[in-house]
Amino acid sequence: MATGRTHRPATRSRGIPEATVARLPLYLRALTALSERSVPTVSSEELAAAAGVNSAKLRKDFSYLGSYGTRGVGYDVEYLVYQISRELGLTQDWPVVIVGIGNLGAALANYGGFASRGFRVAALIDADPGMAGKPVAGIPVQHTDELESIIRDNGVSIGVIATPAGAAQQVCDRLVAAGVTSILNFAPTVLSVPDGVDVRKVDLSIELQILAFHEQRKAGEEATTGVAAETAVPAAAREESGTDQGPDGDVPAVMPA
Amino acid sequence: MATGRTHRPATRSRGIPEATVARLPLYLRALTALSERSVPTVSSEELAAAAGVNSAKLRKDFSYLGSYGTRGVGYDVEYLVYQISRELGLTQDWPVVIVGIGNLGAALANYGGFASRGFRVAALIDADPGMAGKPVAGIPVQHTDELESIIRDNGVSIGVIATPAGAAQQVCDRLVAAGVTSILNFAPTVLSVPDGVDVRKVDLSIELQILAFHEQRKAGEEATTGVAAETAVPAAAREESGTDQGPDGDVPAVMPA
DNA sequence: CAGTGTGAACCGTTTCACAGCC
């Protein structure tokens, strides 16, 4: 799927395919787990299984980074962790602001995976004056009025939007104007941003709709013709249902600009 | 990303490309907005802009559904809303269970986009006995012990996992054993499921890492050689940064099985 | 004649299969 945008002709050597970039975090997580168990080396086969992709894809992916493996042996776990971290830019610290501290914003603020890999929640911002000062995940919420100064004072370049849909574009505009160049958008809206700004979106309702599509198809298949599900699909009857085998990667899109 | 699995050879006429399926919810959302404003028809150009894709892609997508437009005129909004809803299986009601009612689970339970489009939160499940009975988003949380009976009694085929990573696989196994065939996974783990079960994942930390990668590249480019960001990227300097133009779709992956 | 519908070209990604190296 990877509709991923091709930032820059990609013709150059530093051109790692977007689909590969999207899988690097997956490899990194699997490698980190191995590292914690003090496993010294892995084969492409093992690592691929742990990351949920197939080994050919993994080897091809790594080949874009360079030749970090040893033929006949496999990959050195620690070394790979470092190389991938570096490639992803996780060896530096990325201050992030979260705008919109509702249920979701709070969930994000509390999310551990944040701090673990180079990201640091620099500030929580909300439009509700009543929230100001209240600590969420140990960080005091600040009012939207402070947005610009927070961005600038902390050198923030990554922003997370967790506001209601109606406020998203406006927040986005302010973030961009203040210097943010990468945005993770949880609001169900299409954001428009100037060139040079990356937007990635996470949309729960879309994911569910895609699942529903496949679910519907499964139901339709088992009962040969129509008769679409009225009740649930019996857990049993799934002889040759839809899904496929093997784990597969995923490549969310970087929206336009 | 769309590594999307090809459920079924896709050779058949009913074979709508995975990438197209992933965009249908986007079109649906845009169309719904138009519908609310009582706009009777749209051209592919207008609708594409509202959905954040280009018109050629949109027309090609619609061509897989059939010929629902009128040459020289455009598409009938209401009619299209219905056709896409039907195609996505949203004309029926999908009961969904959410397992893991922490910050994220609560956010999901409160998420409005849920109910709006064919989905109904049938139950909230959590392993903490202390949570049992407590209402979240107006729905009383039930204990994990009830999981199997809830699934069966409500004919649930779609489950959402919002538990910590450590519990995810176990919850997943129980959901699948009880009859769930589609899972939306928010836990940062690779789930393994039997054939016939679809898994889609949403992973915050992965999205951020992908953004960091591009962000890093932007910083590296402006300062010709190295000198990677120490402070933020000046909002100004972004002549020919990374991002591209035009809005683009996205196609998260359906994980393996 | 404006705008849909679509064959055909193009392009990025995945998969295959094997040469090369430890």
Place this chain on the structure above:
DNA sequence: GGCTGTGAAACGGTTCACACTG
């Protein structure tokens, strides 16, 4: 001998450009 690294083939998706139609 085992496993990596990689050309080349296969594939799915996107873009182009235009024929066709209301």
